[in-house]
Ligand SMILES: [Zn+2]
């Protein structure tokens with residue numbers, strides 16, 4: 001669906017607040033020292049995000065009919081503000097939090113969800129940068145974002161499916177879907 005600017009960028013406003021709230025709650029709970037257990041869960045959540053991003057894009061957005069149609073709109077008009085409504089991600093992250101809190105405990109759920117949200121925020125920013133930001137600067141950040149842009153635009157344009165990772169090419173390389181120049185020639 002096509003969004004207004006406010007609803008398209010709503011997640012970029014909402015999730016930093018949620019992340020800070022989770023961090024403050026954990027600090028208050030643990031006597032203002034972040035415990036290794038929470039930090040480990042955060043690292044695991046962030047790493048897991050990169051795999052979730054790859055799997056959702058490859059198997060849900062490109063294989064499930066209704067989602068494929070919606071995602072196809074983004075492929076056809078990458079500059080338009082097309083995306084899922086905010087409540088979808090809110091429901092998903094809340095469910096993950098509740099399930100982990102139930103299966104493990106609140107501290108792991110808090111750290112893990114914070115990591116997932118950090119990964120998701122980075123994905124939103126990188127995907128926006130790839131399609132909409134001017135990236136001509138000499139900084140390392142711009143150089144990295146230009147490499148993300150090159151990789152993602154190849155995903156948009158190449159007739160062969162691949163390059164599903166936006167933030168990192170890791171899972172494309174591990175799971176054999178990286179679109180390299182050699183693969184294109186072949
Ligand atoms: Zn796609």
Ligand SMILES: [Zn+2]
Nearest residue numbers: 074078131152
């Ligand atoms: Zn895109």
